[in-house]
Amino acid sequence: MVDVIKKKAKEVQESLFSSVGSSVLTIGTSYLVLNFFRGMFGFVMSSDKDWLAVLNNMQLYMVQAYPESDFIRVWISVGLTFVFSGVSIGLWRSDDRSNISVMFDRFYKLGLGVLFFTIVAPTFTSYMGNDGYVITEEVFSRSSRIGMLIPVLLITVGFFLLKNRKINFSFNNSDAVFLYLSIPIALIWIIELPTIQLDQNKDRIIPDPLMPIANTTKVPWTVIFVLFLLSYFIGIYFKEVKRLKNIMSISWFLLPLLIFSWIFKKPQIEMAEVLTGDIPIFLIFFAVGLGTVLLINNPIVKKYYSIYIGVVIVATIAGVFISIPMLAKACLLLLGLFVTVVPAVSTSQQGKKSLIIIWAVALVTLTFLLRGGASETGIVVPGSSIFGGFSLTWLLAIFGTYVSFPLGVLLALGRNSKLPIVRIICTGIIELVRSVPYITWLFFASVTLAVFLPAGVEFNLIVRVLMVTAFFSGAYFAENIRGGLQSIPKGQYEAADAIGMSPFQKIGLIVLPQALRAVIPTLVSSAITAFKDSSLVTIIGLFDFLTIGKTVIDNQSVPVNFVGHQRENLIFVAVVYWIFTFTLSRRSMKIEKRLGLGER
Amino acid sequence: MSIIQAKGVKKWFGDFQALKGISMEIAEGEVLVICGPSGSGKSTFIRCINRLEQHQEGEIVVDGTELTNDLKNIETIRAEVGMVFQSFNLFPHLTVMQNITLAPIWVRKKSRSDSEEKAMELLNRVGIPEQADKFPGQLSGGQQQRVAIARALAMDPKIMLFDEPTSALDPEMIKEVLDAMKELAKSGMTMIVVTHEMGFAKEVADRVMLFDEGMMVEENTPVEFFDNPKNDRTKLFLSQIL
Numbered sequence: 001m002v003d004v005i006k007k008k009a010k011e012v013q014e015s016l017f018s019s020v021g022s023s024v025l026t027i028g029t030s031y032l033v034l035n036f037f038r039g040m041f042g043f044v045m046s047s048d049k050d051w052l053a054v055l056n057n058m059q060l061y062m063v064q065a066y067p068e069s070d071f072i073r074v075w076i077s078v079g080l081t082f083v084f085s086g087v088s089i090g091l092w093r094s095d096d097r098s099n100i101s102v103m104f105d106r107f108y109k110l111g112l113g114v115l116f117f118t119i120v121a122p123t124f125t126s127y128m129g130n131d132g133y134v135i136t137e138e139v140f141s142r143s144s145r146i147g148m149l150i151p152v153l154l155i156t157v158g159f160f161l162l163k164n165r166k167i168n169f170s171f172n173n174s175d176a177v178f179l180y181l182s183i184p185i186a187l188i189w190i191i192e193l194p195t196i197q198l199d200q201n202k203d204r205i206i207p208d209p210l211m212p213i214a215n216t217t218k219v220p221w222t223v224i225f226v227l228f229l230l231s232y233f234i235g236i237y238f239k240e241v242k243r244l245k246n247i248m249s250i251s252w253f254l255l256p257l258l259i260f261s262w263i264f265k266k267p268q269i270e271m272a273e274v275l276t277g278d279i280p281i282f283l284i285f286f287a288v289g290l291g292t293v294l295l296i297n298n299p300i301v302k303k304y305y306s307i308y309i310g311v312v313i314v315a316t317i318a319g320v321f322i323s324i325p326m327l328a329k330a331c332l333l334l335l336g337l338f339v340t341v342v343p344a345v346s347t348s349q350q351g352k353k354s355l356i357i358i359w360a361v362a363l364v365t366l367t368f369l370l371r372g373g374a375s376e377t378g379i380v381v382p383g384s385s386i387f388g389g390f391s392l393t394w395l396l397a398i399f400g401t402y403v404s405f406p407l408g409v410l411l412a413l414g415r416n417s418k419l420p421i422v423r424i425i426c427t428g429i430i431e432l433v434r435s436v437p438y439i440t441w442l443f444f445a446s447v448t449l450a451v452f453l454p455a456g457v458e459f460n461l462i463v464r465v466l467m468v469t470a471f472f473s474g475a476y477f478a479e480n481i482r483g484g485l486q487s488i489p490k491g492q493y494e495a496a497d498a499i500g501m502s503p504f505q506k507i508g509l510i511v512l513p514q515a516l517r518a519v520i521p522t523l524v525s526s527a528i529t530a531f532k533d534s535s536l537v538t539i540i541g542l543f544d545f546l547t548i549g550k551t552v553i554d555n556q557s558v559p560v561n562f563v564g565h566q567r568e569n570l571i572f573v574a575v576v577y578w579i580f581t582f583t584l585s586r587r588s589m590k591i592e593k594r595l596g597l598g599e600r
Numbered sequence: 601m602s603i604i605q606a607k608g609v610k611k612w613f614g615d616f617q618a619l620k621g622i623s624m625e626i627a628e629g630e631v632l633v634i635c636g637p638s639g640s641g642k643s644t645f646i647r648c649i650n651r652l653e654q655h656q657e658g659e660i661v662v663d664g665t666e667l668t669n670d671l672k673n674i675e676t677i678r679a680e681v682g683m684v685f686q687s688f689n690l691f692p693h694l695t696v697m698q699n700i701t702l703a704p705i706w707v708r709k710k711s712r713s714d715s716e717e718k719a720m721e722l723l724n725r726v727g728i729p730e731q732a733d734k735f736p737g738q739l740s741g742g743q744q745q746r747v748a749i750a751r752a753l754a755m756d757p758k759i760m761l762f763d764e765p766t767s768a769l770d771p772e773m774i775k776e777v778l779d780a781m782k783e784l785a786k787s788g789m790t791m792i793v794v795t796h797e798m799g800f801a802k803e804v805a806d807r808v809m810l811f812d813e814g815m816m817v818e819e820n821t822p823v824e825f826f827d828n829p830k831n832d833r834t835k836l837f838l839s840q841i842l
Contacts, residue, residue: 494652495689499703499755500679509702513693595693 034120041117042125044571045139053565054572057553064388064543064552065381070266073379074391077259079224083231084248084255089174090235091245097170103179104163111156118148178229185225188218254365256398261372264386268378269371277325278367285331289359292342293352305343312336327370334366385462385542390576392462393534393545396469397580400530403470405523408477413507415478416485426478433475439539441468446540465537473530480522484515517595524588528581549573603628603759603790604649608658611644618644619655620814628758631791633801633822636811637837642794645811646761649792650681663758679707682752686764688744690736696723696747697732700754708755715754722750726780742773746780753784760784762793796841802826810834 016026043049054061063074121140129135171179238244261267292308295301301308316332338359345351379386387395414426433441445464488511496506516523538547549569553562602625611619618641626632634642647653648660651667651674660667662677691699700719704710723729726746728739736744745765752760762781766774778800785791785804795801801808801822808825810818810833818831829835 489689491685491687491689492691495683495685495691497652498650498678498681498683498685499751500675500707501703502675502707505706509706510691514691517693 037117038120038122041121042139043127043567046125046127047137048127048129048135049568050562050565051568053553053562053568057548057562057569060389060552061545061548062390064392064548066386066388066391067379067381070379073263073266075220075224077263079220079227080255080259080263082224082228084252086228086231087235088248088252089177090232090237091239091248093172093174093236093239096173098173098176100167100169100171101163101165103171103176104159108156108159108163111152111159115149115152115156118145118152121145174232178232181225181228185222188221253402254369256395256402257369257373260395261369264379264391265372265375266378267372267375269375274371278327278371281325281327281331282363282367285335286360286363288335289338289363290356292339293355293359296342296352309336309339312339326374327367330366330370331363334362338362385460387462388543389548390545392537392542393531395462396466396534396537396544397527397531399466400469400473400534401527403466404472404474404530405477407470407474408481409512411474411478412481412485415482429471430475430478433471434479438472438533439536441472442537442540444468461540462542465540465542469530469534473526476526476529477523480519480526481515483522484517484519485511487518488514520588520592520595524585528584531581531584532577545576546573602626603663604792605661606645606649606658607660609645609648609655609660610657611641611648611653611655618814619648621658622814622816623658624809624816624819626790626792628790629788630806631785631789631804632793632807632809633805634792634794634809634811635796635798635801635837635841639813640811641814642811643763646763646792646794649759649761650678650683652683675707679703679755680757681759681761682755682757683761684745684748684752684763684765686767688736688741688748688768690744690748690751692736695733695735696728696739699736699747700751703751704754719750719754722753723747725753725783726750727776740773741769742776745769745773745777749777749780749784759790759792762791762795764794764796766795766797798826798841810837812837 017023044051059068063071066074123138123140123142123145124136125139126134126136296305312332313336316329316336319329319332342355345355377386381388385392411426411430414422415430417423417426442465445468446461449464449468492510492514493506496510501509535544535546537544538550543552549572550566553569554564554566604624604626606622606624609619609622610617620641622641622645634646636642644653648655648667649662654669655667663680665673665677667673667677690696691702694702697716697719700722701712701715704715704718705712720729720732723732726749728743728746731739731743731747736747739747749765765781766777769777774797778797781791781793781800782804793800793805805822808818808820808822809816810825810831812833818825818829818834820830824830825834826838829838
């Protein structure tokens with residue numbers, strides 16, 4: 001024990017007080033950090049602050065004006081995302097195991113942190129009252145300090161002893177995620193916070209009985225956690241089924257579209273439209289695809305196949321400008337992709353069979369999603385869009401990476417392409433998008449974009465913002481990825497060529513994996529930027545998370561008056577942003593470590 | 601029956617003419633060593649054989665297929681011609697096993713288990729079966745080059761090209777790579793080897809060629825080449841290298 005302390009002391013001496021300069025730096029920065037913390041603590045705890053302004057408006061923060069009667073849709077969306085995550089974690093469950101002392105060590109460090117802050121927290125704080133006088137009040141009494149100090153100390157020492165005990169018990173790292181998550185789930189049933197009630201005069205009273213935190217959401221969250229756990233076990237059970245992993249990867253791309261078009265929108269569909277529009281269009285396109293696959297080996301068809309592809313592409317472009325159903329336009333685009341792939345894949349009977357199945361599934365999925373997305377929404381939101389608050393921020397962030405990432409990959413590859421037309425177009429898009437500020441693009445989306453779209457095509461403001469966002473962050477992703485592409489030595493291309501790989505295999509199996517790995521840090525910082533930049537949509541009148549914190553709650557005086565409590569809300573917003581970006585960057589460090597295996 | 605025929609192959613890099621009309625034939629199972637000073641076009645020539653470089657004049661026929669710009673032809677020939685590079689060029693993000701099985705699985709469309717079995721066999725043959733699950737970055741240069749040989753062999757090539765396979769290696773590692781190559785030559789593989797390892801040339805080559813300034817200045821049997829060279833340029837080269 002004494003040895004351990006001696007060793008630690010020596011380490012501290014070496015790393016923090018090795019010279020006069022570093023000692024000065026250490027003491028100076030600790031003084032600053034400590035003062036900042038004490039000030040912050042006093043601010044958070046002072047009775048002047050009304051944290052109910054945050055707590056009580058959680059619903060507004062999350063979904064803004066989304067009607068309460070349709071909340072089940074929000075929960076289904078969240079639940080689906082968790083179920084998908086659960087299955088994926090199960091399918092890709094790593095075999096890495098950690099000793100239980102790792103977990104104890106984590107709790108021990110947490111305990112140390114709390115212990116430290118309990119000791120240094122200020123007893124008194126001063127703030128400027130409404131009348132202009134400085135008020136000093138006690139925020140952390142001696143009795144509560146001691147009351148906290150003793151249990152925290154006991155717990156910390158307990159974990160310290162546990163961690164140094166060599167207990168021979170290890171757990172799977174993936175399982176640990178669920179163990180850690182169960183802690184907050186348990187806490188929302190235990191920790192109690194005050195809520196607001198109103199008396200007959202609509203004046204607020206703070207009721208005496210403390211309500212558990214997140215009283216209205218604790219049941220859904222618990223249900224979701226259970227589903228999450230269940231889907232994890234399902235994932236583990238089907239771990240060996242290889243095809244399922246591919247299906248899961250594709251489903252992840254379809255999930256946001258499904259949530260967007262069916263769950264969040266509550267589409268209203270007329271049966272007649274489906275019968276006269278969707279089903280005939282589906283049958284026609286399916287027949288065309290089927291015919292293409294079946295006749296591909298016919299010599300006459302083979303001879304004129306390139307002309308056929310040309311006709312389909314021309315029809316796709318023409319289709320955008322003439323007034324045919326949206327679905328037909330999308331199907332034409334899909335057909336264009338399909339006919340270019342067919343010759344390469346349909347060499348064997350097996351390939352033909354899977355092509356036909358894939359074609360049918362793709363058409364059905366497209367029809368299903370478009371029908372939902374293009375229908376009138378049944379959800380009536382007074383005066384604003386159905387997305388607002390955190391759901392809008394989240395949507396923009398997810399979309400910002402989901403759609404723009406593949407777009408960025410394509411643009412980067414296109415910019416490096418040998419074909420001059422592709423290269424010029426891609427370079428043009430990147431340079432055009434990057435050289436104009438994001439805010440300008442947002443104005444473009446809200447005001448001018450409709451002018452550029454063909455007649456008859458109209459998009460909701462949020463969809464237009466999403467389109468602009470996708471291109472904007474896509475251009476940045478593209479430049480990052482291009483940096484990665486340039487870091488691949490020429491020998492890698494030659495080696496791939498020399499073993500007879502096709503250009504697509506070369507890009508997909510050799511070049512991209514290495515290029516993306518090289519630029520993970522910049523990609524993550526781009527994703528974080530996209531996440532934070534989403535708050536700029538306030539400028540065109542959308543209510544994102546930050547905007548709600550800044551304006552909505554502050555101006556809201558019915559039913560409860562929270563005027564003058566901006567700072568609490570802004571701090572809360574900042575903390576939430578920080579939690580998400582910090583998690584993201586931690587994740588990326590883990591991924592980097594895992595992918596960095598090949599490097600020496 | 602010759603497996604590679606080259607007729608008047610010429611190649612320019614901008615204004616610089618790297619190959620000034622090379623003509624040669626190689627029979628199946630023959631081991632050909634090409635040597636020459638740097639910049640003599642020997643690497644360029646063997647890179648033309650699997651079209652990592654394009655020749656501008658003349659023709660090259662590999663295994664009955666002429667090398668043209670037709671992509672399908674090129675891919676077929678590359679699958680038949682294995683190549684080993686001076687700088688190994690292993691894929692650093694894949695394990696040794698994945699490096700070797702990548703091409704059989706994706707290009708030859710073989711099953712994973714068959715490919716892995718074959719890969720193990722090849723690793724045994726080059727003497728490093730225990731390194732299968734390591735990444736290239738964790739191996740020594742000599743081991744990496746042997747993995748590169750195994751990777752090329754996994755495609756069951758008819759011809760193997762070696763582009764200075766030992767030039768980037770420490771002296772004590774050269775032997776292990778040369779041993780693997782000798783073993784390969786004895787098994788009857790058609791090989792073209794660009795190298796400065798004259799011992800290797802003496803021992804296993806059926807023919808030795810000397811390139812200089814984009815031309816083939818001497819073509820001879822190893823014994824004649826070293827003991828009784830026809831050309832003065834060869835004498836000069838040998839005096840400098842030996």
